[in-house]
Amino acid sequence: MPYVNIKVTDEGVTKEQKAQLIKGVSDLLQDVLGKDPNTTYVVIDEIALENWGTGGLQTDEYRKLHSS
Amino acid sequence: MPYVNIKVTDEGVTKEQKAQLIKGVSDLLQDVLGKDPNTTYVVIDEIALENWGTGGLQTDEYRKLHSS
Amino acid sequence: MPYVNIKVTDEGVTKEQKAQLIKGVSDLLQDVLGKDPNTTYVVIDEIALENWGTGGLQTDEYRKLHSS
Amino acid sequence: MPYVNIKVTDEGVTKEQKAQLIKGVSDLLQDVLGKDPNTTYVVIDEIALENWGTGGLQTDEYRKLHSS
Amino acid sequence: MPYVNIKVTDEGVTKEQKAQLIKGVSDLLQDVLGKDPNTTYVVIDEIALENWGTGGLQTDEYRKLHSS
Amino acid sequence: MPYVNIKVTDEGVTKEQKAQLIKGVSDLLQDVLGKDPNTTYVVIDEIALENWGTGGLQTDEYRKLHSS
Numbered sequence: 001m002p003y004v005n006i007k008v009t010d011e012g013v014t015k016e017q018k019a020q021l022i023k024g025v026s027d028l029l030q031d032v033l034g035k036d037p038n039t040t041y042v043v044i045d046e047i048a049l050e051n052w053g054t055g056g057l058q059t060d061e062y063r064k065l066h067s068s
Numbered sequence: 069m070p071y072v073n074i075k076v077t078d079e080g081v082t083k084e085q086k087a088q089l090i091k092g093v094s095d096l097l098q099d100v101l102g103k104d105p106n107t108t109y110v111v112i113d114e115i116a117l118e119n120w121g122t123g124g125l126q127t128d129e130y131r132k133l134h135s136s
Numbered sequence: 137m138p139y140v141n142i143k144v145t146d147e148g149v150t151k152e153q154k155a156q157l158i159k160g161v162s163d164l165l166q167d168v169l170g171k172d173p174n175t176t177y178v179v180i181d182e183i184a185l186e187n188w189g190t191g192g193l194q195t196d197e198y199r200k201l202h203s204s
Numbered sequence: 205m206p207y208v209n210i211k212v213t214d215e216g217v218t219k220e221q222k223a224q225l226i227k228g229v230s231d232l233l234q235d236v237l238g239k240d241p242n243t244t245y246v247v248i249d250e251i252a253l254e255n256w257g258t259g260g261l262q263t264d265e266y267r268k269l270h271s272s
Numbered sequence: 273m274p275y276v277n278i279k280v281t282d283e284g285v286t287k288e289q290k291a292q293l294i295k296g297v298s299d300l301l302q303d304v305l306g307k308d309p310n311t312t313y314v315v316i317d318e319i320a321l322e323n324w325g326t327g328g329l330q331t332d333e334y335r336k337l338h339s340s
Numbered sequence: 341m342p343y344v345n346i347k348v349t350d351e352g353v354t355k356e357q358k359a360q361l362i363k364g365v366s367d368l369l370q371d372v373l374g375k376d377p378n379t380t381y382v383v384i385d386e387i388a389l390e391n392w393g394t395g396g397l398q399t400d401e402y403r404k405l406h407s408s
Contacts, residue, residue, distance in 0.1 A: 041137070041177065044121075071383070076137070090261065095260065100160065111257075143383060
């Protein structure tokens, strides 16, 4: 019955990678808490860079600042 | 003052159906808890099939597996 | 496969009322979108009054202001 | 370490406005709780008008009703 | 920069199990997407049985029904 | 109509500080996007240290590691 929400920046996560995330989280909950994967929901949200802030800046600006 | 978030897979939910979900949830909270619909927010998120996992698989893969 | 999250202020919602909310939302999603209640999750969060703000105030303060 | 999620209706919020929201929230958490902006995440979700309900109606319908 | 929220029913998850979930999710995001664990947040919510519904019922009722 | 959710670790945030966070976020949304504070909801969640992970560790463990 677990519900897991994964939020990552929208940077080309492939269908295969999403499949790995879903399988990995479902297996983890089964291993640690004995949860049945069939009742585990995993929802992946991909957030545009300008909609995700850290360090008081949008991600793209934050990276420019910290890469120079 | 309730806030309700409905997450469903992105499979062509029509504007009319969304209207029914919003009205139904608002009426339910009014009937059960006496909440004023004018202060009830309902937000609907539509999640791509490959972004929603169950049974350790992405929805489209899960359905293929369970339809054969 | 829907996931529904209901947030309300923590004001003594009874177990019976929660049961009505869960049944009502599950039936609504079945009626409108044909979703199987067995794959619909409903999670209810009860939020302390001082942790819920509206009108720039905490709920208890907001109500005092608007009841005088 | 705060995580802040801002949901607004999808009505042309500009990149600059998002930057102001991210900066404003990060500064607020630093001022009030002494949180380091570098460990504060802010995620902005923009919700289609027909996916946001208030008063039992979708936002566009609600506004038509309350503007006449 | 990922943010992961794990919701499970409140049934005595131990501190050690939470540590395993946090480590497992962080490692998974590093392995699959190359995300730095130091910028990955994992938040675990434990939901009372009567606040989590499935099959139109509260979890404890659902289990009674399906165990008889 | 904005909905803002602030998640912070559960470390004695006072009622007064919560009031400042609620006022600050409501004012910010009014200043930047012209949103009416009366239709802005702010919900604050306080998360136990052992339920919040960063760097693959629970917050208390992470802090011990990084303070030595």
